[in-house]
Amino acid sequence: MNGERLRVLVIGAHPDDPDICCGGTAVLWAAAGHVVKFVSTTSGDTGHQAIGGIELARRRQAEAQASAKVAGIAEYQLLDNHTGELEPNVANRRALIRLIREFSPDLVLSHRPNDYHPDHRATGQLVMDSSYILTVPNMVALTDILPRQPVILSFSDTFTRPCPFQADVVVGIDEVIERKLDMVNCHVSQVYEWLPFNQGKLGEVPAGDADRRRWLAGEYRARFELAATRYREKLVERYGEKRGQAFRFAEAFEVSEYGARPDEKAIRRLFPFFG
Numbered sequence: 476m477n478g479e480r481l482r483v484l485v486i487g488a489h490p491d492d493p494d495i496c497c498g499g500t501a502v503l504w505a506a507a508g509h510v511v512k513f514v515s516t517t518s519g520d521t522g523h524q525a526i527g528g529i530e531l532a533r534r535r536q537a538e539a540q541a542s543a544k545v546a547g548i549a550e551y552q553l554l555d556n557h558t559g560e561l562e563p564n565v566a567n568r569r570a571l572i573r574l575i576r577e578f579s580p581d582l583v584l585s586h587r588p589n590d591y592h593p594d595h596r597a598t599g600q601l602v603m604d605s606s607y608i609l610t611v612p613n614m615v616a617l618t619d620i621l622p623r624q625p626v627i628l629s630f631s632d633t634f635t636r637p638c639p640f641q642a643d644v645v646v647g648i649d650e651v652i653e654r655k656l657d658m659v660n661c662h663v664s665q666v667y668e669w670l671p672f673n674q675g676k677l678g679e680v681p682a683g684d685a686d687r688r689r690w691l692a693g694e695y696r697a698r699f700e701l702a703a704t705r706y707r708e709k710l711v712e713r714y715g716e717k718r719g720q721a722f723r724f725a726e727a728f729e730v731s732e733y734g735a736r737p738d739e740k741a742i743r744r745l746f747p748f749f750g
């Protein structure tokens with residue numbers, strides 16, 4: 476590869492959040508030789524209608540590893556916290572500070588702290604609470620500090636209170652949309668079992684692998700189109716009129732005020748595929 480190798484840390488609350496919120500952009504980074512690590516701050520051991528505990532946690536672990544392989548990313552780590560019970564407490568903050576310092580990222584991506592799911596909220600809060608402390612030697616003192624704060628970006632969402640998501644960086648992902656869907660397809664116990672059950676449409680899920688992959692594309696394409704439709708102006712601004720109008724799929728991110736504040740030069744460094 477040309478130039479530096481970026482280190483990108485994607486911190487979701489559940490195994491599948493990094494894939495769904497940032498999977499396309501992650502594939503673009505990984506394909507260009509950059510080091511991408513996905514983290515789930517909980518093990519995923521409760522989101523299912525029929526199984527739980529160790530059986531579900533280990534299934535989620537295997538599904539995450541399958542997705543990492545499809546994505547070509549370096550690592551997919553599930554932390555051993557119960558899903559649905561994550562708290563933004565000091566113990567979890569310390570664990571996250573240690574994890575982030577040890578990975579030494581150029582860029583961290585996570586949830587915003589306003590979200591329907593308590594684990595998403597807690598994860599976003601924990602990342603925000605860690606950001607300044609990453610550079611403070613006397614806290615988590617046995618793990619070396621980062622010389623400077625990384626840039627922190629938040630995944631897009633549609634919540635409006637107390638403030639709506641702001642699309643600061645929008646990435647067109649058409650060239651990798653099938654790969655993103657293949658990643659999501661690995662999370663079988665979520666996308667073909669738990670989520671359809673929770674949404675009252677378990678009966679719609681086809682039986683065979685190929686049929687359900689096709690069904691998945693139908694279910695998720697509209698969702699992945701949303702960012703391109705909503706933030707079309709940003710795509711045009713970034714990629715030019717012709718290409719920006721043509722993108723059907725995108726992922727959008729908001730710059731956190733609590734991390735390093737990137738200027739345009741820094742954004743181009745962190746998103747080298749912008750050219």
Ligand SMILES: [Zn+2]
Pocket residue numbers: 488489492592595
């Ligand atoms: Zn989630």
